[in-house]
Structures are given as structure tokens and as C-alpha cells.
Amino acid sequence: MILFTYEREEECDTIIDDLKKDPVLEKLLEKCGRRYQTCNKMMNNQSELRRLMNKIQLLFNENKQCYTGEIQETEEPQQKSDCESDKDSIIRGSCETTKQTETEETHMDNEQLGEEASSSKPEDQADLSKTPPLSDSDSSLSSLDILLPNLSVVLFGNSVSVQFGNENLLFGEKQTNMKNAEISRIVPLQRKISERHVSVIDTIDLHEAEHTNHLIDQLVNENEIHAFIFVVRLGQFTDVKMGLEWLQRVFGNKVLQFAMILFTYEREEECDTIKDDLKKNPVLEKLLEKCGGRYQTCNKMMNNQSEIRRLMNKIDYLFNENKQCYTGEIRETEDPQQKIDCESGEKNRFFSDIFHVLLRLFSNIILLTNL
Numbered sequence: 243m244i245l246f247t248y249e250r251e252e253e254c255d256t257i258i259d260d261l262k263k264d265p266v267l268e269k270l271l272e273k274c275g276r277r278y279q280t281c282n283k284m285m286n287n288q289s290e291l292r293r294l295m296n297k298i299q300l301l302f303n304e305n306k307q308c309y310t311g312e313i314q315e316t317e318e319p320q321q322k323s324d325c326e327s328d329k330d331s332i333i334r335g336s337c338e339t340t341k342q343t344e345t346e347e348t349h350m351d352n353e354q355l356g357e358e359a360s361s362s363k364p365e366d367q368a369d370l371s372k373t374p375p376l377s378d379s380d381s382s383l384s385s386l387d388i389l390l391p392n393l394s395v396v397l398f399g400n401s402v403s404v405q406f407g408n409e410n411l412l413f414g415e416k417q418t419n420m421k422n423a424e425i426s427r428i429v430p431l432q433r434k435i436s437e438r439h440v441s442v443i444d445t446i447d448l449h450e451a452e453h454t455n456h457l458i459d460q461l462v463n464e465n466e467i468h469a470f471i472f473v474v475r476l477g478q479f480t481d482v483k484m485g486l487e488w489l490q491r492v493f494g495n496k497v498l499q500f501a502m503i504l505f506t507y508e509r510e511e512e513c514d515t516i517k518d519d520l521k522k523n524p525v526l527e528k529l530l531e532k533c534g535g536r537y538q539t540c541n542k543m544m545n546n547q548s549e550i551r552r553l554m555n556k557i558d559y560l561f562n563e564n565k566q567c568y569t570g571e572i573r574e575t576e577d578p579q580q581k582i583d584c585e586s587g588e589k590n591r592f593f594s595d596i597f598h599v600l601l602r603l604f605s606n607i608i609l610l611t612n613l
Contacts, residue, residue, distance in 0.1 A: 243277035243297065244270075247285070254280050277301065293437070296555065303562050393557055394430065394441040394465050394567070399473035399485055401446050403506045409545040411435055412442055427460050436551045441465070446473065449488040458492055459570075466567035469557045470501040472533075475542075476512050476519070482529045493568070494576035500568045502536035502556065506544070513539045536560065 248254045257280055261268055271278060279297060281290045302308070397412065406416040412433065430441040443465065448454055470489060474481050482503065489497055507513045516539055520527050530537060538556060540549045561567070 243274055243279065243301065245294065246278060246280045247283045248280060249283050254282075292551070296558075300558075392439040392441070393468045393554070393561075394443065395469045395471055395557060396443040396445055396461070396467055397471045397473055397504075398445040398448060398489065400475070400478075400481060402478070403473045403475040403481075403542070404446060404544065405542045407543065409543055411547070411550045412544045413444060426456075428457055430465065436547070436554055438554055440554075443467070449485065454492075462493070462568070462570040462573050466569055467500065468561045468567055470497060470568070471553075472501060472503045474503060474505060476505045476507045476516065476539075482526060486529060486532055494573050496572055496576065497568060498532050499534070499564060500560065501533040502538065502560065503530065503533060504553065505537060505539045506542045507539060508542050513541075 246254075246257060261271065277297065279290065279294045281287065281294065285291065401416075404410070404413060406413050408414065412435070414431065414433070428443060428445065430443045433440045433442050443461065445457075445461070448457065470493075472482070472485050472489070474485065486498070486501070489501060505513075505516060507516075520530065536556065538549065538553045540546065540553065544550065566572075
């Protein structure tokens with residue numbers, strides 16, 4: 243891949259236009275699969291370097307190997323001579339451009355470089371939410387969009403775990419009330435997160451709604467889902483067991499290989515104790531193992547760029563591990579016996595709920611009689 247360095251921000255902003263104007267450079271870029279990244283010459287911008295690391299990881303995942311001497315030895319002699327011929331023509335074609343660039347770099351103001359480098363934002367303050375959206379007509383997509391797939395994630399759990407609002411990077415404002423049985427379909431919310439196009443499918447509180455089979459059918463038939471994110475408030479660990487049981491009951495056991503838990507917190511000290519809480523709670527640790535030990539912490543407002551970026555990276559790794567998305571076909575391949583067990587469990591819970599209601603009613607009658 244190519245790493246373009248710059249000294250002034252305006253140089254970086256014109257990179258796409260420069261590629262369009264320079265057919266030689268465009269041709270060179272195509273040779274490496276249009277993989278490139280921009281970075282200031284000081285190379286001290288955390289956000290840019292993090293994106294570079296992500297692209298290298300994804301390039302390795304695509305190649306499934308490293309470059310070695312054995313690969314070089316397998317080159318055909320004719321291929322090598324063609325490469326040398328191409329190299330000569332490219333050098334001749336880009337000679338003037340190279341000379342002009344070298345002249346400009348020689349006269350750069352070092353003082354201005356130091357000033358701009360010191361003004362770059364630290365990691366947690368990188369303003370990635372203001373990245374302008376790409377228009378459909380723009381064929382010059384960034385390398386990140388080419389290498390990284392658009393993500394589709396289902397978020398489920400309890401609304402107590404989330405604080406909705408304009409600053410919430412994942413949800414934004416609350417769109418619908420899943421407890422409302424009148425909902426006919428779930429519409430994914432399109433978000434731009436850390437330069438990624440993400441379809442956020444909000445099913446928060448759906449487990450508390452009735453008659454949701456049609457919503458689940460529509461969800462899996464219309465979407466290829468990269469991950470199921472169970473949002474749970476730190477400290478409310480009983481919700482984890484109920485939430486994962488609901489997920490398995492509705493989507494089947496195979497859904498767990500696509501699932502992870504997102505623990506939310508309000509105070510930093512709550513987040514610091516999560517590992518200790520896991521060690522002290524063997525039931526929670528066992529539940530966490532059901533989703534491969536995958537979890538992330540995030541403040542309740544979900545406005546911390548660094549935490550959300552780590553979540554996106556974990557979803558990428560999960561997708562690379564599974565090598566597929568969750569679809570309606572996976573749900574249909576569930577063992578019939580599993581479905582019977584799920585339905586049986588649902589009936590048992592139904593009768594159990596009725597029993598507890600009748601028990602409370604009977605207790606109230608006895609209490610009133612005594613009065």
C-alpha cells in the first residue's frame with residue numbers, strides 16, 4: 243500500500259483530486275489494489291496511524307499469509323522482465339512530477355511543520371464524527387471503504403443501559419418504542435462511525451414486547467448481520483442470563499458465535515472494576531464464555547470515540563473469525579429438537595408466569611380476608 247505524507251492540512255484535503263488529475267499516479271495506485279493512507283510528515287497523529295494499522299491487519303487477513311523469500315522465488319522469469327520494463331516507463335512518465343515534489347519539500351518551513359504537529363489532536367479527542375459523508379456519485383472512494391465492509395449490527399437489551407441523545411454515536415435519539423406491539427417492521431439506522439458505514443438495528447426492549455415473531459422474521463430476512471451486541475448496565479448482571487436466553491430462544495444457538503456484550507457505565511470507577519467483578523461472579527463469567535468471552539465497556543452516553551472505535555475493531559475481528567454474517571438461512575438450519583426445546587421452554591415460562599400471578603392474587607385475597 244502507499245502512505246502519502248503531507249505537511250499542511252490543505253495538502254491532505256486535495257489527495258482525491260490529485261489522484262484524478264494524475265493518470266500515472268492513478269495507475270500506480272491500482273497496482274496495489276487502491277490501498278493508501280494519508281499521514282502528516284511527523285507521523286504523530288494517533289487517528290491516522292490507527293487507521294493504517296487497521297488496513298495492514300485487513301490486508302493480512304485478505305492475503306492469509308506474509309510475504310517471504312519463497313514467494314519471490316516462485317516468480318516467473320518473464321514476469322520479472324515485464325516488471326523491469328514497467329518500472330522504466332513509470333520512471334520516465336513521472337520524472338517531472340518527482341522533481342517538482344522534491345523542490346517543494348526542500349523549501350518547506352520547518353517552523354510551520356512543528357506548529358502544525360503540536361496542534362494535532364490526542365487519541366480520545368480525534369473528531370471522527372465530523373467526517374463528511376461520501377456521495378453516491380463519487381467514484382473515488384477512500385481505501386478504508388474499499389477494504390472494510392459496511393457493518394450491520396443488532397443492539398438488544400434494556401433501555402436502562404443506554405442514554406439516548408444527539409451525542410450518542412451508536413443510537414443518536416431514540417427512534418421507536420419496542421414495547422409497542424403496533425410496530426410493523428424494524429428500520430436500520432444508518433450511521434457513520436469512525437469512517438465506517440454502520441447499519442444499527444435497534445431492538446432494545448424488544449424482548450419485553452409481545453407478538454414479535456414477524457419482526458424477527460423480517461429482521462433476519464432483510465439483513466446480513468455482522469454482530470449481535472447485548473447492551474447491559476454494569477451491576478445488573480441478572481439481565482445477562484435473561485438476555486442471552488432470549489437471544490438463543492429467538493435466533494437459535496448458533497447466534498452466540500456472533501454475539502458480544504457491551505457493558506455500560508456512568509462513573510469511571512465502575513468501569514475500572516469490571517475485571518474484578520467478572521472474577522468474583524462465576525455465573526457471569528460462565529455466561530460471558532457463551533459469547534466467546536467477547537465484551538467491551540462504554541459509557542452510558544456512548545459518546546467516547548476511543549471506546550466506540552475499539553467496539554468496531556472487535557466486530558471486524560468477530561466477522562473475520564466467523565467468515566460469514568448471520569442470516570435467515572443460518573436460523574433455518576437449527577436442529578428441529580433445539581426449536582422444540584425452545585418452544586417448550588417458552589410454554590413453561592408462560593405457565594410459570596400465570597402461576598406466580600395467581601399466587602400473588604391468592605395471597606392478596608387472604609390478606610384482605612384477614613383485614
